[in-house]
Amino acid sequence: MxxxxxxxxxxxxxxxxxxxxxxxxxxxxxxxxxxxxxxxEQAEITAANHVVAALRTSLAVRAGQLASKGREQDLRRLAADNPIKLLSWKPANYLGEYYAPEPEQIGQSGWVFDPRDKTLIYLPKNTKSFTFSASKLLRFKVEFVRTDSKSLALNQVSG
Known part of the structure; x- marks a missing residue:
């Protein structure tokens, strides 16, 4: 009981x-x-940094090849061309070429090349959560610089 x-x-x-x-x-x-x-977010930032590092390495190798042969015109073309073409692989999130890309117009995140100002731009998944706003997107630009009359160089600008 x-x-x-x-x-x-x-x-x-x-x-x-x-x-x-x-x-x-x-x-x-x-x-x-x-x-x-x-x-x-950290994975997205790391992946973007990985692409920038690969671009810098590819660009340095190609610029070294062209500079050693004295091919100044090809160096100038290299500075004006889409740097993604230097890679043996395109990033999975490479979206193509867009004039003055805006994240709202494209609708997805990834790398885009702006032929107008010759800049590779990264559009993040969430611009509010990233440390930069949509107006300060990650940009990668290659510029042709002559340091003196005999040396040729390409300058990489990231921001």
Whole structure:
């Protein structure tokens, strides 16, 4: 008889216990989602930096080849051309060439080349969460610079 009475009172959660469980799981979920977003942003920044590093390396190699042969005209063309063409692979998020690209017009994130001002631009997934705004997008531009009468160089401008 005593065992029947003990089991009768232990039927399940009370409303208070259930609300505490829901509150704790909501807090844990919110913290986890915040961390996931942070790591997604860091992965996007790292991927963009990887593409810039590959562009710089490819550009330095090609410019060195052309400068060693004294091909100034080809160096000038290299500075005006789309730097993505130097890579043996195109980034998966390369979207093509757009004149004066605006993130709202394109509708997706990735690299675009602006032939108007010869700049490679990165459009982030979420401009609000990045440390720069849409007006200060990540830009990669190659410029032809003559340091003296005998040396030729290409200058890479990132910002």
């Amino acid at each position: 005593k065992s029947i009475m003990r089991n009768k009172g232990q039927g399940g959660f009370t409303l208070l216990e259930f609300s505490v469980v829901v509150l704790v799981s909501s807090i844990v979920s919110a913290v986890m989602l915040n961390r996931v977003e942070y790591y997604r």
